[in-house]
Amino acid sequence: MVDSYEVFKEQIFKLTTIDLNSYKERQMKRRIDALITKHNIDSYSTYVNAIKNDKALYEEFVTYLTINVSEFYRNPEQWQILEKDIYPYLANQFGKKLKIWSAACSTGDEPYSLVMLLSKFLPLNQIKIIATDLDKQILEKARGGLYNDKSLKGLPQEFVTKYFTKIGDKSFKINDEIKNCVEFKNHNLLKDPYPDSCDLIVCRNVMIYFTEEAKVEIYKKFNTALKKEGILFVGSTEQIIQPQTLGFSSHKSFFYKKV
Structure with missing residues (x-):
């Protein structure tokens, strides 16, 4: 060329x-x-x-x-629980500025959703999300921050208006002020060291791809990575059977507390 x-x-x-x-x-x-x-x-x-x-x-x-395989605020009712119940609980336990890890973050819709939710409680310069994924190309797309309109269907309109720029008829670019709150890193859940002293770990819609043995190993590592009484937020098809055997108690549906 x-x-x-x-x-x-x-x-x-x-x-x-x-x-x-x-x-x-x-x-x-x-x-x-x-x-x-x-x-x-x-x-x-x-x-x-x-x-x-x-x-x-x-x-x-x-x-x-444009990224096509992503969705902000997936299962919106669970994000409402995160906003109305989980964040106030965590803020009371650990203070407003939380250490949050979005594990297996894929195309970035999840950590960016977390930033926007937290922006209701904190200025953006006080928000930092650790976001990791195994796929380096997916992380590249996440850093780009470009999404199609279908990805935003579950996102509250106030966030779309405030934090996105429309490009063409069907594409949206997330603002740099949101992107700057997320630190993307390459990470293998099965092999690499986990972040420590996390207040909240979000890992949704990925455990379904692992064997039962691998799930147990990962859940135990998540438990170790959390502070006592920290919260693990899982996907809508990933309820943990007998969470007490892994060091958790059920706090709300799809939210588990380290005990």
């Missing part, structure tokens, strides 16, 4: 506010080059002019970068 990719990134940012510097350059450049070549265009500058003047091309480009 002729002309400068660096200049292209600057032009795309001005046009869409999508920061391509948030993505690994080699893989992203290869994907974009393939998309441009599909239209028989041989330069970045020509492509930028094309998407400026052709709405269909613009939408295609944004959709190409």
Whole structure:
């Protein structure tokens, strides 16, 4: 592809506010080059002019970068419990500024949801979420912070209005002030050391993929990673049978307290 990719990134940012510097350059450049070549265009500058003047091309480009397999506030009623019951409990136990780990965070919808929920109680500069996943490409997408409209269907409208910028007809970019509250790291739940002294661990809709033996091992490690009376928040299909054998008690449905 002729002309400068660096200049292209600057032009795309001005046009869409999508920061391509948030993505690994080699893989992203290869994907974009393939998309441009599909239209028989041989330069970045020509492509930028094309998407400026052709709405269909613009939408295609944004959709190409948009994350499709994610969902903010998945099971909204459980997030209401987190807001109305769990956070006040934890704040009373440990103070308002909590150490929170979003384990197996996938495309970032979960840790970003946590930041937005906590923003009801704290200024953003006092919020920090540790977010980990095994898949480095998924983490790259999470750092990019670009989502389609279906991902936001369960998110309270106040958050969509306040913390997202609409790009095209169906895509949304999360604001940097939210992104800056999340620290993404590569992590293997089965092999790597866990963070310690956590007040809240959120690990949802991933345990279903593990064997029973692996689940027991992971739950025990989560227990060790939590402070006493800290909370583990699991997915809607992942209720723990006999939590007391793993050092937990059932606090609310899908929320377990370290005892």
